[in-house]
Amino acid sequence: MTDYQVIDPATEQVVETVALASPEEADAAVERASRAFRSWRDVAPGDRARLLRSFAETIDAHRDELAALEVRNAGHPIGQAYWEADNLRDVLHYYAGAPERPSGRQIPVAGGLDVTFAEPLGVVAVIVPWNFPMPILGWGLAPALAAGNTVIVKPAELTPLTALRIGELALAAGLPEGVVQVLPGAGPVAGRRLVDHPDVAKIVFTGSTRVGKEIMAACAPGVKRLTLELGGKSANIVFADADLERAAATAPGAVFDNAGQDCCARSRILVQRSVYDRFMELLEPAVRAVAVGDPRDAKTQMGPLISAAHREKVAGYVPDGAPVAFRGTAPEGPGFWFPPTVLATPDFATLPAWHEEVFGPVVTVAPFEDEAEAIRLANDTPYGLSGSIWTRDLGRGIRMARAVEAGNLSVNSHASVRYWTPFGGLKQSGLGRELGPDALAAFTDVKNVFIATEEEK
Numbered sequence: 001m002t003d004y005q006v007i008d009p010a011t012e013q014v015v016e017t018v019a020l021a022s023p024e025e026a027d028a029a030v031e032r033a034s035r036a037f038r039s040w041r042d043v044a045p046g047d048r049a050r051l052l053r054s055f056a057e058t059i060d061a062h063r064d065e066l067a068a069l070e071v072r073n074a075g076h077p078i079g080q081a082y083w084e085a086d087n088l089r090d091v092l093h094y095y096a097g098a099p100e101r102p103s104g105r106q107i108p109v110a111g112g113l114d115v116t117f118a119e120p121l122g123v124v125a126v127i128v129p130w131n132f133p134m135p136i137l138g139w140g141l142a143p144a145l146a147a148g149n150t151v152i153v154k155p156a157e158l159t160p161l162t163a164l165r166i167g168e169l170a171l172a173a174g175l176p177e178g179v180v181q182v183l184p185g186a187g188p189v190a191g192r193r194l195v196d197h198p199d200v201a202k203i204v205f206t207g208s209t210r211v212g213k214e215i216m217a218a219c220a221p222g223v224k225r226l227t228l229e230l231g232g233k234s235a236n237i238v239f240a241d242a243d244l245e246r247a248a249a250t251a252p253g254a255v256f257d258n259a260g261q262d263c264c265a266r267s268r269i270l271v272q273r274s275v276y277d278r279f280m281e282l283l284e285p286a287v288r289a290v291a292v293g294d295p296r297d298a299k300t301q302m303g304p305l306i307s308a309a310h311r312e313k314v315a316g317y318v319p320d321g322a323p324v325a326f327r328g329t330a331p332e333g334p335g336f337w338f339p340p341t342v343l344a345t346p347d348f349a350t351l352p353a354w355h356e357e358v359f360g361p362v363v364t365v366a367p368f369e370d371e372a373e374a375i376r377l378a379n380d381t382p383y384g385l386s387g388s389i390w391t392r393d394l395g396r397g398i399r400m401a402r403a404v405e406a407g408n409l410s411v412n413s414h415a416s417v418r419y420w421t422p423f424g425g426l427k428q429s430g431l432g433r434e435l436g437p438d439a440l441a442a443f444t445d446v447k448n449v450f451i452a453t454e455e456e457k
């Protein structure tokens with residue numbers, strides 16, 4: 001076992017030291033989860049629903065504590081941290097409605113009765129990144145539990161604190177031992193052990209496309225079930241007929257929320273050429289007005305980046321001589337700060353920031369002529385997670401939403417995530433869908449049973 005120092009990214013102070021699990025400890029967690037599965041799968045639907053509601057209410061009762069913990073661990077602004085704790089509560093409530101909903105089918109066949117059962121898979125490992133520790137944990141955990149699986153959560157090395165507390169709260173809410181476990185550990189050690197373990201039936205992985213591909217390959221030998229939520233390089237497409245004031249006022253939030261550390265960040269803004277100059281005039285004050293600072297202050301909109309190493313990576317996208325159109329502000333002194341930054345150049349396609357997922361507060365703006373060019377630019381990426389289209393022409397909005405290769409599109413809005421609608425990526429942004437009414441399908445296998453009603457001759 002090795003120790004890991006958790007750092008407050010706004011102050012650079014050590015918050016806590018967390019022990020990282022060894023492969024043997026991962027094995028022991030799987031053994032406990034397998035044992036717990038035998039009884040959890042048979043808990044009556046009404047009782048499982050009640051336990052999930054109790055879990056949700058326990059999270060709600062601790063929302064101040066969880067939000068404050070996320071502020072210290074991830075540097076998220078306090079208002080956002082409350083949203084995150086509340087999202088976990090709401091996802092648990094939403095899927096608490098699932099165990100009692102009938103899910104099997106009865107299909108007409110000759111000579112008998114044919115029915116389907118949605119069988120839980122067994123032990124599910126949920127591997128979580130550092131950017132939204134609570135929501136992403138919940139999106140895997142809640143439907144997996146509702147379907148009758150037991151869950152091991154492997155939080156990111158940088159952000160284990162809320163996950164560890166949530167594991168304690170699951171027990172306090174009455175969930176039996178072993179049904180929810182939180183295993184802090186290094187990705188290539190404890191995480192990889194969960195991926196390779198023959199008694200783990202499914203991996204839910206959210207993180208980088210690089211590690212996602214590695215995990216996909218590692219799941220192949222055991223034909224292990226897998227959901228992948230990976231990177232993004234989303235386009236925010238603004239047509240000349242749009243409400244330009246609203247488009248410009250909302251564009252900073254669409255990329256700089258969570259300091260750009262968001263898989264759905266609209267990190268490419270495409271603006272129709274005839275309104276490009278006007279849009280930039282409107283965008284500049286909106287970017288300068290982003291309140292960057294102490295995450296404990298309720299007025300703060302953007303906090304620091306997660307770590308010194310990550311800030312260095314983000315800064316690499318804005319080298320000396322980069323075509324910076326304008327920037328917002330960032331505090332001086334301790335903390336991993338980086339100002340909101342807007343890049344613009346006729347040679348935008350040569351910038352690494354145009355092609356790669358920056359995962360920081362850097363956006364590139366580019367002009368386009370017409371719908372065809374906007375579609376070509378938007379789709380010129382291996383990613384396909386989300387995107388926005390701004391236009392007053394309803395037909396164009398629908399045409400564009402169908403043509404842009406992404407799993408989650410919004411017209412005249414930047415909303416990508418609601419726990420009651422499906423979420424996930426096309427192309428290399430992922431595999432499978434989370435959330436929404438069908439999420440339990442990703443945590444069950446369909447079993448078809450035929451019962452003969454004819455007497456054997």
Ligand code: NAD
Binds near residue numbers: 130
């Ligand atoms: P990461 O891939 O480095 O790590 C994610 C998680 O995987 C961590 O818990 C890590 O410990 C673990 N891990 C690392 N190597 C592993 C291995 N070999 N085997 C098993 N587990 C391993 O990603 P990150 O830097 O924590 O997160 C940022 C990335 O996550 C970005 O690319 C972002 O776009 C993506 N993301 C995607 C979504 C989505 O829903 N599509 C949401 C949030 C973040």
